[in-house]
Amino acid sequence: MIRTLLQPLALLALTALCAGTALGQASKLPVSRTGGATSVSLPVGQTTLMALPLVEIVASGTVSAVSGSTYTLLSTPTVLPDVVTTPHAIKITGRANQFGTNAYGMTARITAQASQDVTTPVAPAAGSLMAAPNVGDEYVVYRLETIGSLFGVTNTVGLRGGSTVATADIIYLDNGSGTLVAYFYRTGGTPGWRLVSAPSGANQDGVIIQPNRGILVARKTGGTPVTINISGDAMVGNEVVDVTNSAANIVNNPFLVSTTLLGSGLRNYVTGGSTAATADIVYLESGGVLTGYFYRTSVSQWRLLSTPGGADQGAVAITPGKAILIAKKATGEFTLVEPFAP
Amino acid sequence: MKNTLLASLAITAIFGSLSSTQAATLFAASVDRGFVLSNGTTPLTSGTIRFGTFATGTNFAGDAASLEAAFTQIVTSTGPFSYGGNPGLFELTGDENAPLSFVGGTTVYEGIQYDLTTSGIDLSNPGDLAGTTIYMWLLNSDSTQQAILSTSEIWQDSQSPVDNFFDTGTATLHVGSVSTTTLAGTTTPAYQLANAGVIPEPSRAVLGLLGLALAFFRRRRA
Numbered sequence: 001m002i003r004t005l006l007q008p009l010a011l012l013a014l015t016a017l018c019a020g021t022a023l024g025q026a027s028k029l030p031v032s033r034t035g036g037a038t039s040v041s042l043p044v045g046q047t048t049l050m051a052l053p054l055v056e057i058v059a060s061g062t063v064s065a066v067s068g069s070t071y072t073l074l075s076t077p078t079v080l081p082d083v084v085t086t087p088h089a090i091k092i093t094g095r096a097n098q099f100g101t102n103a104y105g106m107t108a109r110i111t112a113q114a115s116q117d118v119t120t121p122v123a124p125a126a127g128s129l130m131a132a133p134n135v136g137d138e139y140v141v142y143r144l145e146t147i148g149s150l151f152g153v154t155n156t157v158g159l160r161g162g163s164t165v166a167t168a169d170i171i172y173l174d175n176g177s178g179t180l181v182a183y184f185y186r187t188g189g190t191p192g193w194r195l196v197s198a199p200s201g202a203n204q205d206g207v208i209i210q211p212n213r214g215i216l217v218a219r220k221t222g223g224t225p226v227t228i229n230i231s232g233d234a235m236v237g238n239e240v241v242d243v244t245n246s247a248a249n250i251v252n253n254p255f256l257v258s259t260t261l262l263g264s265g266l267r268n269y270v271t272g273g274s275t276a277a278t279a280d281i282v283y284l285e286s287g288g289v290l291t292g293y294f295y296r297t298s299v300s301q302w303r304l305l306s307t308p309g310g311a312d313q314g315a316v317a318i319t320p321g322k323a324i325l326i327a328k329k330a331t332g333e334f335t336l337v338e339p340f341a342p
Numbered sequence: 343m344k345n346t347l348l349a350s351l352a353i354t355a356i357f358g359s360l361s362s363t364q365a366a367t368l369f370a371a372s373v374d375r376g377f378v379l380s381n382g383t384t385p386l387t388s389g390t391i392r393f394g395t396f397a398t399g400t401n402f403a404g405d406a407a408s409l410e411a412a413f414t415q416i417v418t419s420t421g422p423f424s425y426g427g428n429p430g431l432f433e434l435t436g437d438e439n440a441p442l443s444f445v446g447g448t449t450v451y452e453g454i455q456y457d458l459t460t461s462g463i464d465l466s467n468p469g470d471l472a473g474t475t476i477y478m479w480l481l482n483s484d485s486t487q488q489a490i491l492s493t494s495e496i497w498q499d500s501q502s503p504v505d506n507f508f509d510t511g512t513a514t515l516h517v518g519s520v521s522t523t524t525l526a527g528t529t530t531p532a533y534q535l536a537n538a539g540v541i542p543e544p545s546r547a548v549l550g551l552l553g554l555a556l557a558f559f560r561r562r563r564a
Contacts (some may be wrong), residue, residue, distance in 0.1 A: 045494055047504055059479070166371035166436040166509040180503045196369070196505070199437045218504045221494045222512045248503055276461040281464060292462040303460040327462060327501065 003289065029287040037231035040321045042159070045221040046288025049215045051253040052150075054232035055142040058083065061098075063137045069108075070119045071133060073141075080141070084113045087144040089211040092129070093237040096136030103133040105240035105335060107211040109144070126176035127210060130242050130333060140236070147171070147183060147193050148205030148227070150215075155185040155193075155224065160223030163188035165196045169223060172216040175207060178244030178331075180216065183207065212241040214252040214323020239336040241283065249326040251334060253318065259339040261293060262314030263304045267334045271328070272297040276305050283325035284318065363459075364447035364500045368393060369435045370478070372510035376430030376478065376525035376532045377423065382524050385430030387536065388483045390420040394451070394509065395474040395497065402490060402516040406538065408431070408442070409490075414452045414471065415478065416497070417444040428527035441537060446500035448473070457500040465499055472499040476508050477516075487535035489518030495561050 035054075042048050058081050065072035071090070073080055088230035091107040108120035109127035118141070121128040122137040133139070151157050153173070162168030168184035175181050183204050209215060219226075235254035243249040256322070266282065272295035273279030279294035292305030293313050302313040318324065326334060370393065377386040395417040401408065419442055425431035426438075434441050446456045451471060458470040465473030474497055480489045491513040498506050510533065521534035 059543070162509075163373055164371040164433055164437055164509075165370075166369045166433075166435050166507050167374065167511055170507075172503055182505065197436065199435060216503060220507065221514075224404065281462040290463050292464065294462075306459070306464045306466055325503070 001264060006197070009162060034234040035232065036234060037229065038256065038321060040228045040230060042157075042217050042219060042224055042226040043288065044160075044219055044223045046219055047251065047285065047290065048217045048288065049214060049283075049285040049290070049323040049325055050217055051321050052145060052209070052230065053234070053254055053256055053320055054091075054230050055235055055254070057140045057142045057233040058088065059104075059141040060199055061139065063092075063133045063135055063139060064116075066132055066135060069118050069128065069132075071139075073116050073118060073139065075116065075141075080113070080118070082113070083110050083118060083141055085206045087146065088141055089127075089144050090139050090141050091211070091235070091237065092133050092137050092139050094138030095134065097134050100134075101131050103129045103131045103137065105238035106130055107230035107239075107297075109208070109211060110141070110257065124242070128242075130240070131240060136208045142233070142235075145209045146174075146205065147207045147209070150209065151185075151193075153193075153205045154191065154206070157228055158226045159185060159217070160220055161185035161187040161191070165199060167220065167222075169220055170196060170218045172218065173207065174213040174248060174250040176210040176242075177247055180248045180250070181207075212252050214250040215249055216323075216325070236338070238338050241334045241336070243326055243328050243332065243334045245328050245331045249328060249334070251324045251326055251336065253269050253320065253323055253336060255296065255339055256320045257339045258320060259318050260314060261316045261318065264318055264339065265335075265337045267295050267302075269333065270295055270326075271330065271341070274298045276308060278329065280329055281305055281327040283323055283327070284316065285325070286319075292327075353455060364445060364449075366444055366446040366498070366500065366506060368442040368444065368476075368508065370442065370508040371425075371433045371435050372533075373425045373431050373433050374509075374528055375530040376428070376509045376528055377489065378430060378480065378521050378523050378525070378532045378534050379434075380535050382521045382534050385525055385532075386423045386480075386482060387429050388420075388422045390481045390483075390485075391432065392479040392481070394477060394479070394517075395471060396477050397493075398491075413477070414454055415479075416451050416456070416471065417442045426527050428525060430525040430532060453481045456497075460500070463499045463501045465496065471497050473497065476506065477550040478510070478513070481538075482535060483534060484523060486538050488538045489533055489535045490516040490564050491518070491533070492516065 059075040061075040064074045071230040088110045089107050095102040095104040106129045108129040110118045112119035121258040165184050171183050188192045216302040241251050270280040276294045281292045283290045283292050293302050296303040392415050397412040400412040411538045423432050425433045455470050457472040458467045475492050475496045476491045493513050518536045519534045521532050523532050525532050
């Protein structure tokens with residue numbers, strides 16, 4: 001994946017780098033993988049829910065054996081590359097068996113490798129597959145970003161650093177366990193990425209951005225506009241995320257096609273309610289403003305958190321490049337269904 | 343007894359009825375730009391910082407009573423002003439001093455609830471404190487000098503994952519001025535506190551009027 005710093009006023013752009021075909025359905029491999037490039041803008045003085053819509057896929061194929069949380073992979077390339085030295089994840093992108101328990105759409109960090117065997121955390125630990133894959137399921141293995149790889153070990157993307165957190169831009173990462181952890185780039189002393197909770201502590205540039213997770217970037221005034229240019233492969237298949245019963249789930253939106261609250265089918269994966277007090281709240285960010293929505297069951301419509309008696313919000317767009325903040329009332333699966341361009 | 347405009351100000355946090363345990367954090371610092379006293383040169387070495395918000399349309403040229411009436415305090419800190427051994431600076435971000443903690447949610451501050459929308463993030467409610475501008479009201483140790491600043495930062499909703507931040511480096515001054523002194527450890531001229539002013543005792547005022555009246559009658563007699 002290539003990241004370069006663009007000049008201000010960058011727009012969201014998508015360029016196909018290779019001939020793409022229709023993405024495969026749940027049980028089929030795509031005929032060819034679609035690559036592209038996109039830009040994610042981080043305006044000064046705003047809060048941005050940043051998604052990672054493209055990844056660097058290093059291998060794909062089918063699962064040939066399952067033993068606990070260790071999976072034997074048939075891969076292209078034939079020899080699975082090193083997927084441990086730098087962090088990688090495996091996503092189940094197709095299911096051999098349409099019925100019964102399967103791991104379609106789920107992603108897990110790879111924590112160990114022995115040749116073609118990869119191991120992931122054991123469910124329900126953070127970063128694990130919530131269900132075991134089946135022999136014959138399709139997968140992709142892709143490289144995970146870290147703070148250093150995405151923003152630069154020396155903050156080369158140009159976020160505003162500071163001698164204290166009060167001055168610096170803050171990035172919040174979802175650790176996959178219901179907690180957002182805050183980081184900033186310290187410019188004083190020994191410069192580097194630090195925990196907001198430990199501004200003089202250890203360097204944090206190796207912190208992994210967990211699979212399925214987006215990033216919340218809170219920028220102060222006084223900095224310069226930043227745009228992160230991301231290129232790589234489009235992710236395929238639904239995105240199934242294990243979210244916790246907290247207000248701190250930042251779900252990645254890996255798709256490059258816009259959808260809407262209604263069109264996304266999110267209704268089937270959130271808890272609705274007659275009031276927002278009992279419902280899951282979905283926050284979408286636009287122009288630095290987080291706007292909350294919930295599915296009001298009494299009218300079977302998406303409504304604004306601030307005006308539950310107002311207009312239907314089903315047409316509100318879920319845009320590429322934007323992650324989703326979800327306040328869940330109960331721990332469970334959350335699915336972003338893969339949208340297709342009309 | 344000589345009264346100052348600010349003598350009646352409490353220097354402890356004023357918490358209303360605590361009906362929520364939603365703890366919140368304010369990270370605040372002035373390490374790139376310090377504070378000097380009203381003489382323009384002496385670094386501020388100790389004082390009180392009051393964080394809260396002012397009502398829309400507040401006249402910052404008004405007297406202490408009007409400023410106090412317009413201000414809603416949320417959290418405060420009193421102590422020495424020093425960072426990295428350099429006076430005139432302060433840091434409440436976890437480096438040398440812990441950030442400030444306060445309670446959001448349904449807690450009421452001076453009659454105003456911090457967050458009226460408890461079911462989610464909503465910064466648009468005009469009746470609560472969430473979404474209002476963070477103001478910093480700084481007083482020297484005997485409350486005879488002051489500065490009032492704000493930035494673009496707002497008090498975050500209790501449900502928001504984003505913390506509260508205040509950095510004076512890019513602040514707007516409402517009371518006080520910019521000095522010509524650059525303090526050690528900084529590269530930008532320090533903020534200069536303004537004199538808070540003195541309210542004469544009622545007895546003094548009466549004496550003053552009496553003196554004028556006597557002078558008037560003497561002239562008439564003459």
